[in-house]
Amino acid sequence: MNTSESPSPKAALVFGGSRGIGAAIARRLAREGYAVALTYASRADKAAEVxxxxxxxxxxxxxxxxxxxxxxxxxxxVADATASLGTLHVAVVNAGVYQGGPLEQFPVDTLDLMLSVNVRGVFLAIQAAAAKMAEGGRIITIGSNTAQRSGSVGGSVYVMTKAAVAALVRELALDLAPRKITINNIQPGPIETDITAGFLDHLAERSPLQRVGRPEEVASLAAYLVSAEASYMTGASLTMDGGYSI
Structure with missing residues (x-):
C-alpha cells in the first residue's frame, strides 16, 4: 500500500482571471502549487488559454x-470552485471596469455599472469566498494607485470606487482576523495589458521610472501576500506604480 502520496494542492480562486493582471496571478499561483479556478465575464477563449x-x-x-x-x-x-478543487485557501478579486468622463456629462447608467462591479461586486466576491475559506486563508483585492492620486480629469468615479475598495479591505481585516484570514489590497499603476496597449508610450513618459509595469510584477506581489512570510500583514493597501502617484 502506497502511503507516500502527495497531498492535494490548496485551492485558489481568481475573480477576473482570464486576461492581464488576473491571468498573470492565476499562472503564478499555479506555479506556487495551487489548484486554480479563474472566472471570466465574456472571453471564454482567453480563459481557456490561461x-x-x-x-x-x-x-x-x-x-x-x-x-x-x-x-x-x-x-x-465559489460553489463550483470548491466542488472541483476543495476548500478555498486563496481568493483574488480582480474584476473591475473603467469608464471616464467629465462630471457634467457622466451618465447615471455608467455610474451604476462601475459601482455595481467595482464596489458591490468586490464585496460580494469577498463575502462568498470567505464563507468557503479555510482558517488562515488569504484574500487579495486588486485596486488602483488612483485611490491615492489620479491627476487626470474625468476619472472621479473610478477613483471613488477604488478608494472604496481600500477602505473596505482595511475594515474587513477586522472581521476576518478571528479566523486568521488576511486581506490586503494591491494598488497597481499603469500596467502593460491589452487595455493600455494603445498608449503605453504616453504612460511611460509620465512615470518616474519611465516605464509601465508588467502583469507578472503584480503577480509577484500577490505571491508574497499569500506566502507564510506575509502572515502578519492584513488590511494594507500596497501601491505598485513605479512612483507614478508620488
Missing part, C-alpha cells in the same frame, strides 16, 4: 463564467 497554459506547466486549473455584478453568478462560481 487554463491551457497552466495545465501545460503541469498545474491544475478550471475556468468558470461569472459576471462580476451578478450575486448569483459569484456565489455559483
Amino acid at each position: 487554463v491551457a497554459a497552466i495545465q501545460a506547466d503541469g498545474g491544475q486549473a478550471i475556468a468558470l463564467q461569472a459576471d462580476a455584478a451578478d450575486q448569483h453568478a459569484i456565489t455559483a462560481a
Whole structure:
C-alpha cells in the first residue's frame, strides 16, 4: 500500500482571471502549487488559454463564467470552485471596469455599472469566498494607485470606487482576523495589458521610472501576500506604480 502520496494542492480562486493582471496571478499561483479556478465575464477563449497554459506547466486549473455584478453568478462560481478543487485557501478579486468622463456629462447608467462591479461586486466576491475559506486563508483585492492620486480629469468615479475598495479591505481585516484570514489590497499603476496597449508610450513618459509595469510584477506581489512570510500583514493597501502617484 502506497502511503507516500502527495497531498492535494490548496485551492485558489481568481475573480477576473482570464486576461492581464488576473491571468498573470492565476499562472503564478499555479506555479506556487495551487489548484486554480479563474472566472471570466465574456472571453471564454482567453480563459481557456490561461487554463491551457497552466495545465501545460503541469498545474491544475478550471475556468468558470461569472459576471462580476451578478450575486448569483459569484456565489455559483465559489460553489463550483470548491466542488472541483476543495476548500478555498486563496481568493483574488480582480474584476473591475473603467469608464471616464467629465462630471457634467457622466451618465447615471455608467455610474451604476462601475459601482455595481467595482464596489458591490468586490464585496460580494469577498463575502462568498470567505464563507468557503479555510482558517488562515488569504484574500487579495486588486485596486488602483488612483485611490491615492489620479491627476487626470474625468476619472472621479473610478477613483471613488477604488478608494472604496481600500477602505473596505482595511475594515474587513477586522472581521476576518478571528479566523486568521488576511486581506490586503494591491494598488497597481499603469500596467502593460491589452487595455493600455494603445498608449503605453504616453504612460511611460509620465512615470518616474519611465516605464509601465508588467502583469507578472503584480503577480509577484500577490505571491508574497499569500506566502507564510506575509502572515502578519492584513488590511494594507500596497501601491505598485513605479512612483507614478508620488
